[in-house]
Amino acid sequence: MEIVILVVVVVMLLSAVAVLCLRNFLAALAAMSVVSLGLSFLFVVVRAPDVAMTEAAIGAGLSGLLFALALRRLGLWRSQ
Amino acid sequence: MRRFTAALFLLGLGVMIAAIYQQMDFSHTTVNAGQLINAVAAQETGAANFVTSVVLAYRGIDTLLELTILFTAAMIGGMVLGRRSPDAPRDPDAGFILRTGADLLFPLLLVVGMYIILHGHLTPGGGFQGGVILAAAFFVPLLARPGSSIDQGVISIVEGLAGAAFIIIGLLAMLDGREFLTPLLDKGELGALISAGSLPLLYLAVGIKVGSELAGLLAHLADAEAVD
């Protein structure tokens, strides 16, 4: 179990750094969703299934959508 | 230079948090309130999910204020974005696959959202999670057909009614001589769908309010004019 947690944490922290370093905003948004998904796994590990569900629906789903819409309006919507 | 000072600042902050953490023996303290709630919540509220008991029964006013904050944020977001000019270009319609997929997905998301809301007192889930799924359900058709839009008037009416329902359920307890937002009705059998008194009704109100609010916000954002 600890190994799985360790892997998820490492992936999460690396993608958190990627959120701030990637030049492409769409890629940064995808990395942000990875952070949220890893976080919702960690919420399950700390025995908070309610919070995990909220994080998966809101953090990984809805705020990704919000960011995507906003990037579209801001003109930062480029795939390369 | 700026990056260096920022890195130094972060290092200091990290050391500070680590020091606080070591002093506090944070993770092994048992907070009494939680264990007390765990011991009595099943008898007092009749909900199998204790987080629901805390959110709606023990800290109901907290949830009401949180809904107020969400409402304020959504309203200010709408105000800041403003109305679109009538001659602004719209995105083209999506292709056949996305349109058909959206039509198929809409009822499915509606059912899942309602299921999660109505089972909030038995399983993980509840008004907030289900409300977000409802908002997504109403936004997916909008994504497929950018020309159509959700009627903001209907959304604000639904949202207002749901918010009013939450407060009225709270006030009914006061009519009975108890405190604001005390759970009402029969508690029923622990683990049955119709149990826990008024908590599922409160969660339904929360779910509809959150769903309509977020759907309105997403529609506003999708409606704002694109730059390029």
Place this chain on the structure above:
Amino acid sequence: MSMDIIDSNLILTIAAVGLMLIGIGGIVISNHLVRIIFGIALLEAGTNLLLLLSTYHPEASAPIIVDGNVPALMADPVPQALVLTAIVIGVGILALALSLAIRVQRAYGTLDMREVRLKLEQEISAEAGVEMPSSSHAPAGVPAAAVTAAVHRVTPS
């Protein structure tokens, strides 16, 4: 948990504090408004995890009664409820921040905080009818537009 080589509590704490630090770093270092909002979201995620960890116990089970059998030790539901509300409020804040960013771009045509600050200062001094205060970034007598161009040349955003 028999395997005590790696403590899960320690890993989770490092994750929470690491997310917070990365988020604060993003807010402090970056100049782009959208990146700052990303930083706020990361900071919020780390704070939520830290709040939940405050009552984490490895042997506890989730605070839900399934089929009528009550577990001996259940996780504390109070921080869970707090984090639940915090996540929902977070998305409201995010939406508000993003709509403000859209508004800023409409008003100033840029999302770079340095340029926005410069234009704000120009606007204020034009409104007040006084000359631009000579800033520490610009040598005296250099027009603001030249400074912006120079800033851009040194650090492409």
